[in-house]
Amino acid sequence: MTVLLAVALAVLSVWYTVSALKFATSRNAMASSDAPYILADQEAGKDFGSLSYLVVVIEPPALEQGKQFVQALSARLRNDTQHFQEVIETIDSSSLDGKKLLYLKPRELRDLEQRLADAQDFIYDLSEEPGLVPLLSLINQEISRALVSKLTEGLLGTSAPSSVGEDPGDAPSLDISFLSALFTEMNSALTAPETYTFTSPWNSFFLKDDDLFSQEGYLTSKDDRFFFILVDDRPQGDSFVKHNAAIRALRAHIAEVQRDFPNVQAGVTGGDALNNDEMVAAQRDTVLATLLALLSVAVLFIIAFRQIWRPLLVVAMLMLALCWTLGFTTLTVGQLNILSISFLPLLIGLGIDFGIHLLARYGEERAAQPDFDTALQTAFVRTGPGVAAAALTTALAFYAVAFTDFRGLAELGVIAGSGMLLCLLASLTVMPAMLAIYERHRHVPAGVWQAFEHDPLGSIMRIPWLTASLIGLATLAGIVLLPLPKFDYNLLNLQAKDTESVVWENRLHDGSGRSSWYALSIVDSLDELRRRTIRFEALPAVERVDSIASLVPEDQEVRISLAKELSTYVEEIEGDWANPEPMLVDDLLTLLSKIRFKLQRDPNDWDAGKRPSEADLTSARAALRAVQARLDNLTEEAATRLLNSFQQQLMADFADKLAFLQDNANPTPITLDDVPPQLRKRFVGKSGRYLMQVFARDNIWEREAMQAFVRQLQTLDANVTGPPVIAFYSIQQIQQGYARGGFYAMLVIIGIIILLFRRLKPTSLALVPVLFGGFWTIAGMALLGLDLNMANLIILPLFLGIAVDDGIHIVHRMLESPKAAQAPLAHSTGKAIVLTSLTTIVGFGSLMIARHNGIFSLGLLSVLAVACSLVAALVVLPLILRFLPAHVPASSSPQSPCSGMTMPDVSPPCSAELKTKD
Missing domain, CATH: 1.20.1640.10 (Multidrug efflux transporter AcrB transmembrane domain)
Known part of the structure; x- marks a missing residue:
């Protein structure tokens, strides 16, 4: 009867468990339900929706290959509606067309205006005769002027003082970063033409701001080493591994795309993938x-x-x-x-x-x-x-x-x-x-429990x-x-070191200082969002803050006025950029020799306050020597072919940059409605409040960095939440x-x-x-x-x-x-x-x-x-x-087999008739 009742209770227990037991799959469910950071995280989820994505990290050998890989993979993922409901590989910024110059600070707009003013003759001359040789000829003239007159105007010069009362002597030294970038890009085009992808050297000509002219919207790390795709999956069931089917499908898609891009490395990480x-x-x-x-x-x-x-x-x-x-x-x-x-x-x-x-x-x-x-x-x-x-x-x-x-x-x-x-x-x-x-x-023989014949410790x-x-x-x-x-x-460190999500999380941090983990902070107004962003960014433990604050800039009236002043320098410039004159290698070599000679001039030939740093000069010289050495090893036919191809891309890129300035020089104010829908959905809640994503400067997975990060954030926002806080x-x-x-x-x-x-x-x-x-x-x-x-x-x-x-x-x-x-x-x-x-x-x-x-x-x-x-x-x-002295119980006779027992109800089995080995 005892066994039957026990089995019946077990069967009933299993049936009840199968029908009623639930699984708390969220890690937040394990923390105290009334903890402020848990309540804040739950509130953020209700207001802003899912904030957790599977993160595909792509590390290509070149930018163009990375873009092609992202396009191929994102197309496959969008077709797999069984596993994925949203794929974000680019931010469509078309809603901001004509207004993008407003993302420059007033000081940057003034600097850009000064650069355009200094380079106005240069730009007009280049538009009259587009091409690489004319470009280098103009550069040579500007260097000559800097050396002879010791002035810093022109293509390679620095901006004039941007405000009244600023000391002209505070202007930075001669900037030759464009020259270094140009020669470096030329050498790449001549060295590996089969795998070469063009990277613009013109950014440093205008403002040294890569993002200003980016119109493709790819999600990349700050140094462009990594591309990212954010994937919102469809969880299967309610188990602890409800994301597993989608993650397996995602990795299978990556493997398929990698067959066409064998040199591109990619993997999946993010909070859901790690868990x-x-x-x-x-x-x-x-x-x-x-x-x-x-x-x-x-x-x-x-x-x-x-x-x-x-x-x-x-x-x-x-x-x-x-x-x-x-x-x-x-x-x-x-x-x-x-x-x-x-x-x-x-x-x-x-x-x-x-x-x-x-x-x-x-x-x-x-x-x-x-x-x-x-x-x-x-x-x-x-x-x-x-x-x-x-x-x-x-x-x-x-x-x-x-x-x-x-x-x-x-x-x-x-x-x-x-x-x-x-x-x-x-x-x-x-x-x-x-x-x-x-x-x-049953009769059980003696010696059933004789594991040791003698005491091994004797x-x-x-x-x-x-x-x-x-x-x-x-x-x-x-x-x-x-x-x-x-x-x-x-x-x-708890997981296996070769776990894909762990490998890519560590690689992401080691390669770019980024992490898939970030803290969350919520504010009620746009003004408060701007103030808190500034205060967060000033904290030693904070690397950066992502929010919508940077997409609706302050002082737009001032910025609009400054942006419109740029139209004076760019609106009437036209050129046949698509059809530059064919290259003459001998003319190019002559110009390169002249520029190299001038870059090696004695420091006394330069204005003492304007001479470029020795490090910048060394970089430019090295890049120039590499180009000359490469041209010496090429036949004239091969050099002409490669240089013409590079010249075509260089002039087309300049035309794009110029067109960008022309299209954005007469902006209207940016409003929340102009913010790309993907970002508005992520950073503006249903209640109208605003979300901030705060990233740590140091390795957030280490205790010291995590503690400093959380403690510093809480000095400004007691309700800060997110994975690092939890x-x-x-x-x-x-x-x-x-x-x-x-x-x-x-x-x-x-x-x-x-x-x-x-x-x-x-x-x-x-x-x-x-x-x-x-x-x-x-x-x-x-x-x-x-x-x-x-x-x-x-x-x-x-x-x-x-x-x-x-x-x-x-x-x-x-x-x-x-x-x-x-x-x-x-x-x-x-x-x-x-x-x-x-x-x-x-x-x-x-x-x-x-x-x-x-x-x-x-x-x-x-x-x-x-x-x-x-x-x-x-x-x-x-x-x-x-x-110790031998224990002899006082309450029982030595003959009793139950001597020393503290249980009072032992009399039946401890009767005098009972004999044991002891």
């Missing part, structure tokens, strides 16, 4: 580790018990308890989160220990006499209190964690703690019922003083000489939760042990494995170079429960028989401790096959901690017992 890759890896590794653990534990059981059916009864009992736990979780908590889903492996590793202890003692008692009822009662009465205390201490260790402010960790504590109690309940009810069904009328126990001295010295040396383990806060407080709460939970658990555990033993000495002895095992674990971490992290920190309550359990069982056996406790491996208690420790080591050690670094570190640290507590329980504690 998905971690969950996929964790689930894969956990499944493999669980299968390996179950197989290894089964083999270990069979070897230890030398039979099959009894170990299978323990496994069956554990499976029933796990089913009950699922039902309890669904009924009380109602959901699983990314942390609490790990309760199953925890219970498999720990919950089976209770059945092992009970079954081991039952085997010992049954081997001593044939009566099933008597052997079962004796085993459970003598071992049950220790098992119950061990289960209670481990459960309380988990319950203590439930008092943390971090919701995900609190739910894990409740589920795991309750699961431990349900495993105990199954061990004390279902397992004896199964044993009764299986062997009440030799070292014969020299207790030497052994104790060596252990003491080694422990002291480890405490004094070895450093304490560090805590690795970097969440990227991660910062989540890590802090988890760390504090485990530390606080461990402290509370230790206090409660000590209280439970005192209630169990009711004396100070056995209570202190039961804590010996915790003390020594803890010291050795810390020393072992230092020797292995193992850091604490967010994944393996859970070992704290695990270690407390396991180490205390071992101590309780040894001390409980001591109270029953002092001599037995001094040689624990000579009886079932010590052997059960070995077996439970080995099953835990095998169970958690199987996690070391994981590629996920966090799971691997959890497995390694668990193996280390359990091994240390096992040695402390089987070596240190028996050594201490050898040096």
